[in-house]
Amino acid sequence: MRSIAKAASIAALTVPLVLGTAGLASADGHDGGPAYKQQSNSATVNGGASSKVVSGFTPDGEAYFLTETRVAGPTGATSSVVASRS
Structure with missing residues:
Protein backbone atom coordinates (compact mmCIF):
# COMPACT_ATOMS: atom_id res chain seq x y z
CA MET A 1 0.00 0.00 0.00
CA ARG A 2 2.81 2.41 0.84
CA SER A 3 4.48 1.90 -2.52
CA ILE A 4 1.18 2.62 -4.31
CA ALA A 5 0.81 5.92 -2.42
CA LYS A 6 4.41 6.83 -3.19
CA ALA A 7 3.97 6.04 -6.88
CA ALA A 8 0.76 8.09 -7.02
CA SER A 9 2.49 11.05 -5.34
CA ILE A 10 5.42 10.93 -7.72
CA ALA A 11 3.10 10.62 -10.71
CA ALA A 12 1.09 13.65 -9.57
CA LEU A 13 4.27 15.69 -9.27
CA THR A 14 5.75 14.65 -12.60
CA VAL A 15 2.67 15.23 -14.79
CA PRO A 16 3.36 19.00 -15.05
CA LEU A 17 6.96 18.21 -16.03
CA VAL A 18 5.80 15.90 -18.80
CA LEU A 19 3.45 18.61 -20.05
CA GLY A 20 6.40 20.95 -20.43
CA THR A 21 5.80 23.48 -17.64
CA ALA A 22 9.19 23.12 -15.96
CA GLY A 23 10.71 26.47 -15.15
CA LEU A 24 7.75 28.45 -16.47
CA ALA A 25 7.61 32.12 -15.46
CA SER A 26 5.22 34.71 -16.85
CA ALA A 27 3.73 38.10 -16.16
CA ASP A 28 0.41 37.47 -17.86
CA GLY A 29 -2.66 39.14 -16.40
CA HIS A 30 -5.06 36.93 -14.46
CA ASP A 31 -8.72 37.90 -14.91
CA GLY A 32 -7.58 41.12 -16.57
CA GLY A 33 -5.35 42.44 -13.75
CA PRO A 34 -1.54 42.43 -13.52
CA ALA A 35 -0.10 39.13 -12.30
CA TYR A 36 3.08 37.10 -11.80
CA LYS A 37 3.51 33.32 -11.95
CA GLN A 38 6.63 31.19 -11.49
CA PHE A 65 -0.81 35.65 -3.37
CA LEU A 66 -0.22 31.88 -3.47
CA THR A 67 2.86 29.79 -2.84
CA GLU A 68 2.68 26.02 -3.11
CA THR A 69 5.35 23.34 -2.60
CA ARG A 70 5.00 19.57 -3.06
CA VAL A 71 7.74 16.99 -2.52
CA ALA A 72 7.67 13.18 -2.73
CA GLY A 73 10.55 10.84 -2.04
CA PRO A 74 11.37 7.29 -1.00
CA THR A 75 10.11 7.80 2.56
CA GLY A 76 6.92 9.79 1.91
CA ALA A 77 5.39 12.97 0.56
CA THR A 78 4.57 16.44 1.84
CA SER A 79 2.69 19.49 0.62
CA SER A 80 2.59 23.11 1.79
CA VAL A 81 0.28 25.90 0.62
CA VAL A 82 0.13 29.55 1.73
CA ALA A 83 -2.51 31.81 0.21
CA SER A 84 -3.99 35.23 0.88
CA ARG A 85 -6.42 37.59 -0.75
CA SER A 86 -7.45 41.12 0.17
Whole structure:
Protein backbone atom coordinates (compact mmCIF):
# COMPACT_ATOMS: atom_id res chain seq x y z
CA MET A 1 0.00 0.00 0.00
CA ARG A 2 2.81 2.41 0.84
CA SER A 3 4.48 1.90 -2.52
CA ILE A 4 1.18 2.62 -4.31
CA ALA A 5 0.81 5.92 -2.42
CA LYS A 6 4.41 6.83 -3.19
CA ALA A 7 3.97 6.04 -6.88
CA ALA A 8 0.76 8.09 -7.02
CA SER A 9 2.49 11.05 -5.34
CA ILE A 10 5.42 10.93 -7.72
CA ALA A 11 3.10 10.62 -10.71
CA ALA A 12 1.09 13.65 -9.57
CA LEU A 13 4.27 15.69 -9.27
CA THR A 14 5.75 14.65 -12.60
CA VAL A 15 2.67 15.23 -14.79
CA PRO A 16 3.36 19.00 -15.05
CA LEU A 17 6.96 18.21 -16.03
CA VAL A 18 5.80 15.90 -18.80
CA LEU A 19 3.45 18.61 -20.05
CA GLY A 20 6.40 20.95 -20.43
CA THR A 21 5.80 23.48 -17.64
CA ALA A 22 9.19 23.12 -15.96
CA GLY A 23 10.71 26.47 -15.15
CA LEU A 24 7.75 28.45 -16.47
CA ALA A 25 7.61 32.12 -15.46
CA SER A 26 5.22 34.71 -16.85
CA ALA A 27 3.73 38.10 -16.16
CA ASP A 28 0.41 37.47 -17.86
CA GLY A 29 -2.66 39.14 -16.40
CA HIS A 30 -5.06 36.93 -14.46
CA ASP A 31 -8.72 37.90 -14.91
CA GLY A 32 -7.58 41.12 -16.57
CA GLY A 33 -5.35 42.44 -13.75
CA PRO A 34 -1.54 42.43 -13.52
CA ALA A 35 -0.10 39.13 -12.30
CA TYR A 36 3.08 37.10 -11.80
CA LYS A 37 3.51 33.32 -11.95
CA GLN A 38 6.63 31.19 -11.49
CA GLN A 39 6.52 27.40 -11.55
CA SER A 40 9.24 24.78 -11.21
CA ASN A 41 9.03 20.98 -11.41
CA SER A 42 11.62 18.22 -11.17
CA ALA A 43 11.72 14.45 -10.98
CA THR A 44 14.45 11.89 -10.35
CA VAL A 45 14.54 8.19 -9.55
CA ASN A 46 14.38 9.18 -5.87
CA GLY A 47 11.25 11.34 -6.08
CA GLY A 48 9.88 14.59 -7.38
CA ALA A 49 9.24 18.17 -6.39
CA SER A 50 7.03 20.99 -7.58
CA SER A 51 6.76 24.64 -6.51
CA LYS A 52 4.63 27.54 -7.64
CA VAL A 53 4.30 31.23 -6.76
CA VAL A 54 1.40 33.31 -8.05
CA SER A 55 0.55 36.92 -7.19
CA GLY A 56 -1.27 39.87 -8.64
CA PHE A 57 -4.42 41.93 -8.66
CA THR A 58 -7.92 41.15 -9.87
CA PRO A 59 -9.82 43.62 -12.08
CA ASP A 60 -11.66 44.72 -8.91
CA GLY A 61 -8.34 45.76 -7.32
CA GLU A 62 -8.09 42.83 -4.87
CA ALA A 63 -4.55 41.58 -4.28
CA TYR A 64 -3.82 37.83 -4.15
CA PHE A 65 -0.81 35.65 -3.37
CA LEU A 66 -0.22 31.88 -3.47
CA THR A 67 2.86 29.79 -2.84
CA GLU A 68 2.68 26.02 -3.11
CA THR A 69 5.35 23.34 -2.60
CA ARG A 70 5.00 19.57 -3.06
CA VAL A 71 7.74 16.99 -2.52
CA ALA A 72 7.67 13.18 -2.73
CA GLY A 73 10.55 10.84 -2.04
CA PRO A 74 11.37 7.29 -1.00
CA THR A 75 10.11 7.80 2.56
CA GLY A 76 6.92 9.79 1.91
CA ALA A 77 5.39 12.97 0.56
CA THR A 78 4.57 16.44 1.84
CA SER A 79 2.69 19.49 0.62
CA SER A 80 2.59 23.11 1.79
CA VAL A 81 0.28 25.90 0.62
CA VAL A 82 0.13 29.55 1.73
CA ALA A 83 -2.51 31.81 0.21
CA SER A 84 -3.99 35.23 0.88
CA ARG A 85 -6.42 37.59 -0.75
CA SER A 86 -7.45 41.12 0.17
